[in-house]
Amino acid sequence: MAITLTAAAAKHVNRNLTRRGKGVGVRLGVKTTGCSGLAYQLEYADEVAAEDVVFEDHGVKVLIDPKSLPYLDGTELDFVREGLNEGFKFINPREKDRCGCGESFRV
Template identity: 80%
Template sequence: MAITLTEKAAKHVNRNLEKRGKGCGLRLGVRTTGCSGLAYQLEYVDEPAAEDQVFESNGVKVFVDPKSLAYLDGTELDFVREGLNEGFKFQNPNVKDECGCGESFRV
């Protein structure tokens, strides 16, 4: 089981952690929502939870709760710029279907 970040995503996360002045990594999770059922959650971690699984990729620690890990195993997180928009892009091998707006997915 693994969660990875591209070099671009890792640089973006590290820059934001430096701006915040605190934090030890990034939390990746899923929540129930949207038309397809699940949506990604991202947040910076100041204090990891005891049950978190921890992965390190390109110098960034990624924390995932056990329930989310079943949906996220094998995911690669990238940071992309498309025109005026920029943001994280998930390459998740578990996704079977996504909604039209791209906000939620189903496994």
């Protein structure tokens, strides 16, 4: 099982952790929502919870709760700029379908 980050994603996370002045990494998860069933969650984490599964890539800790891990296993987190928009992009090999608005996915 593994979660990875691209160099661009790691750079963006590290820059924001420095700006915040605190934090141990980024927390990824999934929640039930939307027309396809699941949506990605991403937030900066200030501490590691006892139940967290911890991965580290490019010097960034990625924290995942055990319930989300089966849906995220093998995912690569990227940070992309497309025109005037920028943001994180989840590249998930388990993803079978995505809703038209791009907010939710199905495995």
